[in-house]
Amino acid sequence: MSVLRPPPPSSKPSVPRLPPLTLSNPSMVAQHTPCTLHLSALPPELACELFYTMMDLSRSWKRNKWWLFDRIVESPHRTSFFVRRTNGVDNNESWQEAAKYWYNGRPTEPPEFFPPAMEKACKYVENIVNDEMRQRERLPLEWTGRHGADRQLWHANVAAANCYEGAQESVGYHSDQLTYLGPYPTIASLSLGNRIFRLREVIPSDEVSRRCARTFNIPLPHNSLTMMHATCQESFKHSIPPQPTLDLYRPLFPHPASPTSLPQPSNCRINITFRFYRPDFHPKSTPRCKCGVPTILRPDMKNHHDGKTDRYWWVCYAGAQNDGKGCDFWRVMDMQAEGRGSAFADPGQVGCKDG
Ligand SMILES: O=C(O)CCC(=O)C(=O)O
Numbered sequence: 001m002s003v004l005r006p007p008p009p010s011s012k013p014s015v016p017r018l019p020p021l022t023l024s025n026p027s028m029v030a031q032h033t034p035c036t037l038h039l040s041a042l043p044p045e046l047a048c049e050l051f052y053t054m055m056d057l058s059r060s061w062k063r064n065k066w067w068l069f070d071r072i073v074e075s076p077h078r079t080s081f082f083v084r085r086t087n088g089v090d091n092n093e094s095w096q097e098a099a100k101y102w103y104n105g106r107p108t109e110p111p112e113f114f115p116p117a118m119e120k121a122c123k124y125v126e127n128i129v130n131d132e133m134r135q136r137e138r139l140p141l142e143w144t145g146r147h148g149a150d151r152q153l154w155h156a157n158v159a160a161a162n163c164y165e166g167a168q169e170s171v172g173y174h175s176d177q178l179t180y181l182g183p184y185p186t187i188a189s190l191s192l193g194n195r196i197f198r199l200r201e202v203i204p205s206d207e208v209s210r211r212c213a214r215t216f217n218i219p220l221p222h223n224s225l226t227m228m229h230a231t232c233q234e235s236f237k238h239s240i241p242p243q244p245t246l247d248l249y250r251p252l253f254p255h256p257a258s259p260t261s262l263p264q265p266s267n268c269r270i271n272i273t274f275r276f277y278r279p280d281f282h283p284k285s286t287p288r289c290k291c292g293v294p295t296i297l298r299p300d301m302k303n304h305h306d307g308k309t310d311r312y313w314w315v316c317y318a319g320a321q322n323d324g325k326g327c328d329f330w331r332v333m334d335m336q337a338e339g340r341g342s343a344f345a346d347p348g349q350v351g352c353k354d355g
C-alpha cells in the first residue's frame, strides 16, 4: 500500500529564490543596482561640521504622520525639509505648498533654508553627481539640466533630512514620490553616521513567473554619498531597516560649541537627500482629485519596462491625510498633454535670486 502521494500539480513553475546579498563596495553597488556609492564625499572637517549642525537642528524635527487604513501611523525616525536660497525656489511661495505636502498634508512651519554647512556640502555633492551623470545615458523624460556656462546636468534646490537615533529607528520600503521630481529623477543621498541601506526590485507582473527579486544590503559608511539614478524610483524600493547592532560614529573633531572637550561617539545617523524639484512639475500644475486635494505622482512599478516607456499615475492622496478617507481618482500622466518637459524654463538659469 502506498502512503506517499505525489505533490499536487502546480500551475506556477517555482522561481529560484535568491538570498540577500551585501554589496560591500562601490563596484558591487553599480553592478547590481541603479545606484552608485561614492565614499569620502566631503572633506572630513565639513562632514563632521554638517553632522553637528544637523544633530543640533534635529531636536526640533518631527516624526512624519499619516493615515493608513483606519489608524494614524508615525514614521520611526525624525525628519525635516529644507529649500535652497538659490535656484528660484525660495522666491516662489507655492514651493512652500510643496513642502507642506512633503509631510503628508500635515500643516507645517515654512521649510528652513539650507544652513551654511549644508550649502557648502551641496556644492561637493553637485560635483560628484555631475561627474557621474556625464558618464551615463540620459532618458527621454529626464530633466536635461542647465545649458549655461557651467553646463550642469543636475543641481539641487531642496533637501529632505532624516535623523535615525539608535539601531531600531528606521524607514520602511518605499519609492520616493515623484510629484515634484518628475520621471526618472536623480537623488543624491548623503550619510553622516553609519547604517545599512536596503534595496529591492519590484519585478514587473509579466516577469514574476521567470525571476525573483533579491534584497541588497549596502552598508553606508559615514561621509558616503549614494546616488539613486534614473529608474531607481521606478523599479526599486528602498529602506533603512532596524539593525540588531550599530557601529557608532566617532567624530574626528569636537563640537564647535565645546572645542576643548573630546568628541563623543554617537548612535545617530543623519541622512540628507538632495533633490531637484522640476519647474515643469511645479505645485500649481499638480492635478487635484475629487477630494480637492493635490494628487501625488506614482510610477506604475508593476509594468515598468525599458526606462523609456514607463507609465506614471496621478493618484488621490487624501487618504493619507483626511481621516484615511480618499477617493478613487487616478489618471495617467501625459507629459505632452500636460505641457511638461525640459523645454520649460529652469529658474536656476533665469533671473534667480542669489542668497
Ligand atoms: O535615510 C536614508 O538613507 C533614506 C531616506 C529616504 O529614503 C527618504 O528620505 O526618502
Ligand SMILES: [Fe+2]
Binding pocket: 174, 175, 176, 238
Ligand atoms: Fe526614500
